Amino acid sequence: MQRITITLDDDLLTSLDDLSQQRGYHNRSEAIRDILRNQLVRASEQSSERQGYAVLSYVYEHEKRDLASRIVSTQHHQHDLSVATLHVHINHDDCLEVTVLKGRMADIQELSDDVISQRGVRHGHLQKLL
Incomplete structure (x- = not known):
């Protein structure tokens, strides 16, 4: 040092x-x-070709029409980015998911935007890591 x-x-x-x-x-x-x-x-982050890790966290209404299926479909389209996902039942209506992602940062951002922008996703955050 x-x-x-x-x-x-x-x-x-x-x-x-x-x-x-x-x-x-x-x-x-x-x-x-x-x-x-x-x-x-x-x-x-200015370099979209850069490889890295990120953590995507979001809260969503699990009863919202087909939302869980749409989220899973989105994740399956870019399955190579996902390292692990934690699913937590917060209450009767809401679930929290935390997903560790690895890959090209532009692809990670695109997946994150696709998930967070779904109707019924209440809160979403992408934390990019070096």
Whole structure:
């Protein structure tokens, strides 16, 4: 690991310290490393040919007309992306699914958009990983 020195104005340092405390970082270095990793992920998302991993999570109404079948059909069309899926029954009406995906990031984004945009999907989020 390399040691570097950076200069921050007082307001920015206060904001960094506040963020560190809110998120439970033990020191400024951990916070800065995390912020930098997040920015590198965002920058690498510009390349749709890049290979990577992502986690797709969504809540949906399992009784919505043919929704479960449409989601499964969407996932089967791009079956090579799915590594594993966890299915949780939240209550009588709703289910939560968490799917680990691996492949070309453009394909992962397309699958995610297809699932999240289905009528009856209440919440959806794609977390891209390096």
